[in-house]
Amino acid sequence: MRLAGIAAGLLASAVSVCAPTVVHAQTLPSTFAPTIGSALLCRSALDNAYFYSYLTTSFGPAYKHEGGAYWFRLDATLWGKAVKEVMVSDDTSPLVFVAAVADSKPEELEEAIRASAGIRHRAVDASAFPLRISNPGSVIAYQNNKSKIYCARYKPLPPGP
Numbered sequence: 381m382r383l384a385g386i387a388a389g390l391l392a393s394a395v396s397v398c399a400p401t402v403v404h405a406q407t408l409p410s411t412f413a414p415t416i417g418s419a420l421l422c423r424s425a426l427d428n429a430y431f432y433s434y435l436t437t438s439f440g441p442a443y444k445h446e447g448g449a450y451w452f453r454l455d456a457t458l459w460g461k462a463v464k465e466v467m468v469s470d471d472t473s474p475l476v477f478v479a480a481v482a483d484s485k486p487e488e489l490e491e492a493i494r495a496s497a498g499i500r501h502r503a504v505d506a507s508a509f510p511l512r513i514s515n516p517g518s519v520i521a522y523q524n525n526k527s528k529i530y531c532a533r534y535k536p537l538p539p540g541p
Contacts, residue, residue: 408456409438416466417458419478421499422516422531426476431468448473458482459492461527469532479530486512486520489527 409415415434418424435452436442442450449467456463462483469477482489490501490512501512501520512520518531 408454412438412456413458416456416478416480417497420458420480420518420529420531421493421497421514422518422533426478426531426533428469428471428476428478431478432470435466435468445470449477449479459489459496461489461492467530474535475532476535477530477532479528481523482527482529484527485525486522486527489520489529 415424416431419426419431432442432450435450439452439454443453444451449469452466452468453464454466456466458480463480464483465481467477467479469475484492494500499514499516499518501514501518503510503512505511509522516531517533518529521528521530
């Protein structure tokens, strides 16, 4: 009898371990593309406290904090390209920035942005992996087989005496 109870307990444990875990995807806010997309294209004011709050509220806490930035994992689309990570600067850097990693090559991302937002990113040189910069100042860079797009500005000076 005791052995049957132990076996039943082990079977229940095995079933719970083997059962698939249901993870509910967080709904992407309708404001994501205009808010984060505009910031990445340098079309809006950059305020790292605002973007940190927005991303934390929308996607939960950052999964890491390194390199002067908070990193958020998400499942989103900007300009028709998949975006899996968004970074926002912390207060240790002299720059305020918002960045994202897109699951596409820089040429593909640049073409998608030009087609949907009308902003062109021009290669700065003829190297194999050139930075691409827009007139407003956003930058598309190579990130392994992906793209990193960012907008960075120097922090405003504090008010004088």
